[in-house]
Amino acid sequence: MKTSDQQTSGSWNISICNQKGGVGKSALTTLLASYLHYICKCKVLVVDCDYPQWSTHPRIKDQIYWILF
Numbered sequence: 130m131k132t133s134d135q136q137t138s139g140s141w142n143i144s145i146c147n148q149k150g151g152v153g154k155s156a157l158t159t160l161l162a163s164y165l166h167y168i169c170k171c172k173v174l175v176v177d178c179d180y181p182q183w184s185t186h187p188r189i190k191d192q193i194y195w196i197l198f
Contacts, residue, residue, distance in 0.1 A: 143161070145157055145158050145161070155177070158175060158177075159175075162175050
């Protein structure tokens with residue numbers, strides 16, 4: 130008996146979350162996505178919503194400017 134939309138549609142939402150940095154979220158996400166795609170033959174979409182990286186955007190933009198020009 131199928132009881133949820135996920136079971137009938139065949140799609141799943143998987144979240145890998147932790148507020149602490151450096152715990153391996155990106156590594157685990159990459160490995161899991163690779164496994165699901167290459168071994169299980171699933172279509173995979175990875176969305177990175179890591180907000181703190183946006184706080185470094187102005188510094189990275191300045192560094193790129195100095196490297197290129």
